[in-house]
Amino acid sequence: QSALTQPPSASGSPGQSVTISCTGTSSDVGDYNYVSWYQQHPGKAPKLMIYEVSKRPSGVPDRFSGSKSGNTASLTVSGLQAEDEADYYCSSYAARNNVAFGGGTKLTVL
């Protein structure tokens, strides 16, 4: 049950775009289109931002988008806003009905 690999930090200025990567293996990200992304503000519960690689739940701004290529998934935040500053976690359905999470990326809006 290996964790997915994310960069520990990312940053961008207001209005810019930032992309966060999430690298797994052929047993999780590469084998299933069930990659999700979660936003977590300090002291708060995680919030689902992207599911099934690129779908947005109702209420999530279209500034948030997801994609996948091979064993690597990506979250792009366009038109950065101050409220986007948070920790972001990817997850993937994995073999044997497990769920793998990434280590998290702290997004800073400069």
Next chain:
Amino acid sequence: EVQLVESGGGLVQPGGSLRLSCVVSEITLSNYWMNWVRQAPGKGLEWVANIKQDGSEKYYVDSVKGRFTISRDNAKNSLYLQMNSLRAEDTAVYYCARNRLSLDDWGQGTLVTVSS
């Protein structure tokens, strides 16, 4: 609006036991897989366990197998996590979360501290 409310956390000595509960409202629990996810202080998210709608399938992260048991009572709209033989490394905020392939809704979490 879906609500998930965890309870049962607290301070427990190493080797001790604790039972967490999660009460769900505004949805019919029996329609969904449910999960427990934990987050150690200052660390990332770790999936702990999940359970099928009727309780017939349960899956665990290796580190808790044989020590933790996930269960549910759909009639009470409740999810549980029985934690035995607790270790210091089990210290974390424990969240319940709805669904299987994506965790659509989360509770606010309950803190479990394992320390002597």
